[in-house]
Amino acid sequence: MKMSRFALSAFVIVALLAPTALVVKNAFADDDEGEEGTEPAAVNVGEVMTSADLPKKRRAVLEGLAKNDKILINVTAREMPASPDILNLGRRTVPALARCLADNVDNQLRASCANLLGRLGDKAALPALHSALEAWDAQVRRAAIDALRKVPDRSSFLPLSKILEREDEESGNIAAALDAIGVLSDKRGVPVLERYLHDKKDVGVRAAALRGLWKTRHIMSRASVVSFLKYALSSDAPELILAATFSASEVRSPELVDALVTIMKKSPDARTKNRAVYALGKIGDRSATAALVKHLPKVRESRMLNNIAFALERLDSKAFFLAAAGLITHQQAQIRFNTAFVLGDVRRPEGLPLLKGALSDQNDGVKLNAVSAIGKLDTQDGVALLEHYVDDPNVSLQKAAVYALYALSGMKRTDLVFAKLYDVHKDKPAFAPTRLEAAIALGRAHDPRVTTDLIACLELGTCAEEDVEGALRASNLPEIPGRVLVTWVKDRHDVTDLVAALKPQGASTVALGKAKAGLARRDLPGTINALDLGGDLGDQGALSVLRPLLSHENARLRAHASVALARWGDAAADAVILDDLENAPHDQLPHAVRLLSRVTEPAARSRLLPEFVKRVAHRDRDLGIAIAAVQLAWDPAAGVFSLLNALASTERRERDLAEMYLRRSDRPETTELLRRALARESRTPVRDQLRRILDLRAVTEATPHVAKRVAVFSGRRTR
Numbered sequence: 001m002k003m004s005r006f007a008l009s010a011f012v013i014v015a016l017l018a019p020t021a022l023v024v025k026n027a028f029a030d031d032d033e034g035e036e037g038t039e040p041a042a043v044n045v046g047e048v049m050t051s052a053d054l055p056k057k058r059r060a061v062l063e064g065l066a067k068n069d070k071i072l073i074n075v076t077a078r079e080m081p082a083s084p085d086i087l088n089l090g091r092r093t094v095p096a097l098a099r100c101l102a103d104n105v106d107n108q109l110r111a112s113c114a115n116l117l118g119r120l121g122d123k124a125a126l127p128a129l130h131s132a133l134e135a136w137d138a139q140v141r142r143a144a145i146d147a148l149r150k151v152p153d154r155s156s157f158l159p160l161s162k163i164l165e166r167e168d169e170e171s172g173n174i175a176a177a178l179d180a181i182g183v184l185s186d187k188r189g190v191p192v193l194e195r196y197l198h199d200k201k202d203v204g205v206r207a208a209a210l211r212g213l214w215k216t217r218h219i220m221s222r223a224s225v226v227s228f229l230k231y232a233l234s235s236d237a238p239e240l241i242l243a244a245t246f247s248a249s250e251v252r253s254p255e256l257v258d259a260l261v262t263i264m265k266k267s268p269d270a271r272t273k274n275r276a277v278y279a280l281g282k283i284g285d286r287s288a289t290a291a292l293v294k295h296l297p298k299v300r301e302s303r304m305l306n307n308i309a310f311a312l313e314r315l316d317s318k319a320f321f322l323a324a325a326g327l328i329t330h331q332q333a334q335i336r337f338n339t340a341f342v343l344g345d346v347r348r349p350e351g352l353p354l355l356k357g358a359l360s361d362q363n364d365g366v367k368l369n370a371v372s373a374i375g376k377l378d379t380q381d382g383v384a385l386l387e388h389y390v391d392d393p394n395v396s397l398q399k400a401a402v403y404a405l406y407a408l409s410g411m412k413r414t415d416l417v418f419a420k421l422y423d424v425h426k427d428k429p430a431f432a433p434t435r436l437e438a439a440i441a442l443g444r445a446h447d448p449r450v451t452t453d454l455i456a457c458l459e460l461g462t463c464a465e466e467d468v469e470g471a472l473r474a475s476n477l478p479e480i481p482g483r484v485l486v487t488w489v490k491d492r493h494d495v496t497d498l499v500a501a502l503k504p505q506g507a508s509t510v511a512l513g514k515a516k517a518g519l520a521r522r523d524l525p526g527t528i529n530a531l532d533l534g535g536d537l538g539d540q541g542a543l544s545v546l547r548p549l550l551s552h553e554n555a556r557l558r559a560h561a562s563v564a565l566a567r568w569g570d571a572a573a574d575a576v577i578l579d580d581l582e583n584a585p586h587d588q589l590p591h592a593v594r595l596l597s598r599v600t601e602p603a604a605r606s607r608l609l610p611e612f613v614k615r616v617a618h619r620d621r622d623l624g625i626a627i628a629a630v631q632l633a634w635d636p637a638a639g640v641f642s643l644l645n646a647l648a649s650t651e652r653r654e655r656d657l658a659e660m661y662l663r664r665s666d667r668p669e670t671t672e673l674l675r676r677a678l679a680r681e682s683r684t685p686v687r688d689q690l691r692r693i694l695d696l697r698a699v700t701e702a703t704p705h706v707a708k709r710v711a712v713f714s715g716r717r718t719r
Contacts, residue, residue, distance in 0.1 A: 073100065087585050095124075129147050145160070152184050160181050175208035189216060215652050230255060252283045260276040260283075270303075324343060328358055355382075399434065439457075455480055473498070482504050538568055590661075625654060636670045640662075646658035647659065
């Protein structure tokens, strides 16, 4: 039987990539995501956990960590395993790390053990961490404080308070203790934090007290929250003022308007001034209108002009357009230039008469901004004005007019873009800037005339995957799937989801061959990426390759293999997933959520979901909220309620985790569900947090390419 062309290609690629034997027992050091603290000097953080590479003593220590709680008492820095290797064992190492913190005499090692306990997040470590707050060494005390901030519990209040009472305590440790008290959700901490906010000796300590109060706001009265923010906004400390402007935009109290107006007028810091104006717009109190209008002619930078425009548009749009009428004819071209830009960003049809006048400006930059701005307005009345510029001798004006008309048409005038910006440059290289830009714009409208250019620029790395993904998915050209697969084989992990969507012939075999090669090379990211693609493609022939990985000693590799297998119906993989979730360090749960979000198969979801639901109310709330985030990815309508409940929790840790997962969910359904929740919500702190989440989601949705790039590097799928 003859092999197809693509099957033959796949066979050749696998033959080149696959090692002679699959090495399953080689372990990798987990990625060290966001690790804090100090690593022992003699330890190589990226070491591979094999007996051939690790000193026997270090290997023996590592193997005994989960079995012998005394094993670290007499260990030296030279013998201490690498932190990623310890975290790889999960929370089974908590007893040994706690004994290390209590009984080892090496202060650097004790601090490292405290740091690991914080990352693991198990409350069983609290007694050891409390005791470590009395250590002689300031570094050990600091590591214990930071760990307690990551594992907040009200039992930590008194031990942390003793840190504040030490006469010899370093100011950095005092600030860290105030931060930790702020996340305990303990009313006893409020007067302590208020006292330090008003203590003018150390601005770093005062800033920490402000952060602590902000974290405690959900258990304070509204009047108390406004009071400490008003104090911070009126203080003489720039650090406090800037932090309070961020908080003011969430609290949205009219009582803060006067202080914010003063900052807008007098602060020497541009960022602080801009944040004050942004907060005034969010508060929406019309009493700020006169001050904003009066300040507008003094503005000389576009960001401030933009912020004032949006604030006024919210407070009194008529006042803004009256002020803009004077600025668009200002004697300084820079002011006219910025005003034209802002009129486009406001996107109101009232700006069209002002922009029409700007089209006659002698400055080409002002004219260019006016043309682009008309394309952003919510009106078709600008079309006739723009048609005059599609053949303008000024190339920049011509291009701006074409794209503005294209935007106003809802991306329907593809022939205009093709004729004026793409085909006219056919004698130039395919990747000439103007032609490539036009090809990407046409590709987003699924214009088949530019597909060959788009696949070529993806292969060469001239354009990003998100620029061409839609066009390539929609293409009927038979060579596209195979070419995308070859691009992935060259370690282009950014096209993994595109390969999964196109399903090229032989892709599953290639993915498994690449996984074998990654194992042989001890390439953890490459192996994981290949396993994820194998899971997406769902080839039953991979079971014999993946099943041995269910007992692999590397937790990250085991997790990706078990999820891939679970998607294909392997019940043994389900058990591994659940066991690993129970044992996972808290700071690795977000990665587990991203991984489990890849599961799209109904059968796998129906098997796993009942077990997951049991864990939503788990005593370990980090795990429960992580499972709720997986439910959100699988079924937003069903999963959002658990996260909304966490958002209303009396525990700050739960609220922050719920916010993080809600912000990371990039599905439009989530946004709509949050809007409905906000409309029904009566609790002020929850309303504040929901508004902030929606504001941040709006920014992400307005710039999806940014979200996509973040997702690629974090390993999260976007849909």
